[in-house]
Amino acid sequence: MRNRNQIYLYIAWIVSIVATLGSLYFSEIRGFIPCELCWYQRILMYPLVLILGIGTFQSDFSIKKFVLPMALIGWLISFYHYLIQKVPGFAEIKPCVNGVPCSAQYINWFGFITIPFLALTAFTIIIILMFLLKKSSSKYY
Numbered sequence: 001m002r003n004r005n006q007i008y009l010y011i012a013w014i015v016s017i018v019a020t021l022g023s024l025y026f027s028e029i030r031g032f033i034p035c036e037l038c039w040y041q042r043i044l045m046y047p048l049v050l051i052l053g054i055g056t057f058q059s060d061f062s063i064k065k066f067v068l069p070m071a072l073i074g075w076l077i078s079f080y081h082y083l084i085q086k087v088p089g090f091a092e093i094k095p096c097v098n099g100v101p102c103s104a105q106y107i108n109w110f111g112f113i114t115i116p117f118l119a120l121t122a123f124t125i126i127i128i129l130m131f132l133l134k135k136s137s138s139k140y141y
Helices: 002-029 036-057 061-086 115-132
Strands: none
Touching (some): 002 061, 002 115, 036 061, 036 115, 061 115
């Protein structure tokens, strides 16, 4: 049980690192300017690198209570952002007024993979892994 939990934490940590590095690649190397919703997703993903990293190396499975709310909120924002990009007329509900419009699609791989879709995937994997975490049965004295 403990080894499995450790693996779940480690994978979640790696996913958060890849998502963070991916977002930095798109903005700093490719020069894509993040929209308002992209910033909210970053605000929720970046701290997960530290929280999951600390939890992984200290075998602290109680971090689930911090990671899960952040990942769930990030998932909701990513899903909403993806709907703005892919559902015609949905962007009119809340237009982004500053800078880049949230409906802009810098990438559109295979006709459905956009940057918010990548964030949605990362948040989904982290959420699933947090739900798979079980409380450790061993007692610490």
